Amino acid sequence: MGLLRGKESILIFLAEGAAFAREVKITTSMLAKQVEVSQQTASRLLIQLEREGYVTRRIVGKETYVRLTEKGVNELIGLYARLKGIFERPVKITLEGRVFSGLGEGAYYIGLPGYYNQLKERLGFEPFLGTLNVRLSSSASIEGRLLLERVADIVIEGFKDEKRSYGGAKCVKAVFNDVDECAILFIERTHHDASVIEVVSPYKLRERYGLKDGDKVRLSVNLQPAFFFNNLLGTGNV
Amino acid sequence: MGLLRGKESILIFLAEGAAFAREVKITTSMLAKQVEVSQQTASRLLIQLEREGYVTRRIVGKETYVRLTEKGVNELIGLYARLKGIFERPVKITLEGRVFSGLGEGAYYIGLPGYYNQLKERLGFEPFLGTLNVRLSSSASIEGRLLLERVADIVIEGFKDEKRSYGGAKCVKAVFNDVDECAILFIERTHHDASVIEVVSPYKLRERYGLKDGDKVRLSVNLQPAFFFNNLLGTGNV
DNA sequence: ATTACTATTTCCCGAGTAA
DNA sequence: TTTACTCGGGAAATAGTAA
Secondary structure, eight states, rough: OOSSHHHHHHHHHHHHTTTTTTTTTEOHHHHHHHHHHHHHHHHHHHHHHHHHTTTTEEEEEEEEEEEOHHHHHHHHHHHHHHHHHHHHEEEEEEEEEEEEEOOSSSHHHHHHHHHHHHHHHSSSSSSSSSOOOEEOOSSSHHHHHHHHHHHHOOEEEEOSSSOOEEEOOOEEEEEEETEEEEEEEETTTTTTTTTTTEEEOSSOOHHTOOOOOOOOEEEEEEEOOOHHHHHHSSOOOO | OOOOHHHHHHHHHHHHHHTTOOOOEEEEEHHHHHHOOHHHHHHHHHHHHTTTSSSSEEETEEEEEEEHHHHHHHHHHHHHHHHHHHHHHHHEEEEEEEEEESSHHHHHHHHHHHHHHHHHHSSSSSSOSOOOEEEEEEEHHHHHHHHHHHHHHHHOOOOOOOOOOEEOOEEEEEEEEETTEEEEETTOOOOOOOOEEEEEESOOOHHHHOOOOTTTEEEEEEOOOOHHHHHHTTSSSO
């Protein structure tokens, strides 16, 4: 199991024993157990690592002391830096699509105090009374939408009044056309399919950008990677 | 160069292209260039990665789209976590040795205002007027000492008066016998060899611990790893 | 241009075993 | 016990090439 091969495994195992700061006493058979190879292979790999300049070996009688060289440490640091780059860099997800006209219910729902007050508080801006409907124009955008829906972290709770009950929703903050703060709204029981998003903004976006039906718009979301992976993993569906 | 083999390299390369969040378009020949194998090998490795469940491939005409599966992402996260454990954990260096009597100059030098004031300010305690001499009793401790000397970050500057000039020194904060705050002093031009350290403390340690010549003592230093590696690397002498 | 098959070579693993 | 050699089998890499 696992993709790491003998040599890398040995370097990592040695580093876990702080072999960068001091010599570490080892036997080839315990090394073999750790990295899941035979004793013979562990011995050979250690010799190779020494020849290639990743470790030094000092043999005193029957005991062997190993430590990482600078090259060995740098190898691991380089790998660590690459992975850090992957997992600590914000993940930018971009959705592209075209504006279309809905039934105008967005304005009605957002205007309800039960929604409006939550939106205002949790989005950090006063939402314009209406949503911009966008039909996503690529499968990449649709996939991105599905991913964002699972990762959306701003929860708008449903509520009831005398007449009926109103469902909940989730949002993520996004950037509209690379400039304006906005949020993408994921409504729990919507009649829209996965190719549609609704955008909430402090502005009347149609006016601000002179948008007509069919015009292209772009939404981008920056996710903190730790957050991203926490929400993504363990769902069986990366 | 480098220890990573084809498969791991491919996973990392894909992750660098954010293939955990979306499908990434690739060709086997550019993949081959990236991971430094032949095109044939890149093709085979990609097929194997798919069979083993690390990636999914989607082939559309002549184009191939690849993305990491959850298993693939977890593989990388696991590796990242191991390396993080290595490089973010404090590095503890312990020196052990036996007390011996010096010439008593320690008290004289520390009492000089030119040293005393710097020590007090930079160590954060009022040093007792004297140093405890410790002869290190193992080669591991001596090695640790050499390492600490290179990494010591508290600088005590030399100075002059009418009669003579006084050399500089470096210190690291340490813990004496697992309890008391102290510092290990590395004097620039000392007559001691590398098996000896001098300990500065707010207390008269001989009294506080009832120490006689020959008694064993232990000094430990916790180094922040980032700091540790910054100071250690690039010196050609890990 | 692609991908990926087959054939060949090269490399690596581990059993057996010496020291 | 150790370490580490030889050696045979098998895996992995590349060349050649088809599609």
